[in-house]
Amino acid sequence: MFSVSQFALPMKRAPSAPVPAAVRALLRRWRAQRPLRAGSLLVTIFGDAIAPRGAAVTLGSLIRLAAPFGLTERLVRTSVARLARDGWLAARRSGRRSEYRLTRGGAERFTEATRRIYGQSPGAWDGRWTLLVMPPRSASRRGRPREDLKWLGFGRLNPSLYAHPGCTPGEARRWLGNLPGAADGLLLEGSSADLAGDRRLVSYGWDLEDLARRYRRFVAAFAPVESALRARAALPAGTAFVVRTLLIHEYRKIHLQDPLLPPALLPPGWVGSAAYELCRRLYARVFAPAEGYLSATARRLHRPLPPAHSAAYARFGGLARTEPAPSGSFDA
CATH class of the missing domain: 3.30.70 (Alpha-Beta Plaits)
Structure with missing residues (x-):
């Protein structure tokens, strides 16, 4: 079992800065879940981190990427095999090593989910x-x-x-x-007769109260993380990867259930807007150092991961195109 502060980097490097308490608490809460849904987290890692960088990675890389979250090698292997049976992933083998990539169907599902998760909120509505x-x-x-x-x-x-x-x-x-x-x-x-009728229609078709509760829990979990990271000039790459992964993992579980109604149909002070802004700011903060961690930790069968494609930098309205140099190398 891995400690909360251990990010399992099998490389020669200087000791990392201490992991902020807010990040340790976030990781503890995730690892305390029962059941620990390894497959769901691997889907997040694939969709957020691997898909923009060629959509393929070695099994050994996935095992290393999942280690900070308390997922054992056996659990990762079992979960990857299940994702392959379900049509998400396909394997390619070279000797005793294997590489997994998104299937065509898996890539299509990721494309639509990516549009929803990282896209802009709906704008003005024509009432139709x-x-x-x-x-x-x-x-x-x-x-x-x-x-x-x-x-x-x-x-x-x-x-x-x-x-x-x-x-x-x-x-x-x-x-x-x-x-x-x-x-x-x-x-x-x-169209309905008036805006009041539109909002009444919303109350029939969507449970916004439950959605708001889930968004509030998200804000409560990640606002302390943003505060803790804001005071740091430099962010350890392993910490950035853990925060980025859990941020998108928790956000996507809520946001993909959000109907993304136009602002005119939402309650005043809709908490989903605050959750989106928090996610956008924090993602922008951790994206570049997390990319450095990916470059150092994950690879394809016979070559490194390619750089993230340009669409990844358009997420949440635009991200900085800087990636720190990896602090070490290793064999997958």
Whole structure:
């Protein structure tokens, strides 16, 4: 088992600066979760860190990247094998070593999630709703279609009727074309009589109170981390990687359930906006040193990881293009 302050860098380097207490507390809370969802964290690492750098990495690199979070080698191997069975990852082997990359389907899912997680909040709204009427045979089916529609931002008004304020029927048709059981739905467009009616419609289709509670917990967890890091001129690369990973891991779990309603439909002082700004600021603070950690810790089968592609630097409205030189090297 790894200590909270040990970031398991198998390289020659000078001793790191002490890990801030707020970061140690954050890591302790994550590692105290039961069950410890290794697969979910590996999805975060792949989506946030590996996908922008060629979308492939050795298994040994994943084991090292996961070590600070208390994930054992055995747990990482088991979780990676499960992700491969589920169609997220594909393996390539060279002797006793293996490399995992995103499958085509996995890459497509990551692309849409990336757009939602790191993108800008919705702007002005024209007052139009896109409505989806599901046929009875489709509406009666539980599970996947309903969850897919929720993930796309549709609110469920009743078993057969869904609403979305942020897309046109044409956009919705393209989205629904890839969802089993939803492509045969009827799409309509309309508006309510006034803003009060729009907000009442929101109360029918979305549980904003629960979403707000989850955003408040996120702010409470990461605001002390931002305060602790703000006072530091230099940030250890391992600490930056841990903060960046847990930041996006916790944020994506909430944000991907957020319908991203236009500001006009949200309660005054919507806490989701504060959570977004906190995430944006903290991500910008840790991105570059965490990239240095990735360069030093992870690699492909026969070569280093390539630099992050340009789209990664457009996250949260734009990131600095500076990466500190790695302080050591090692064999994967």
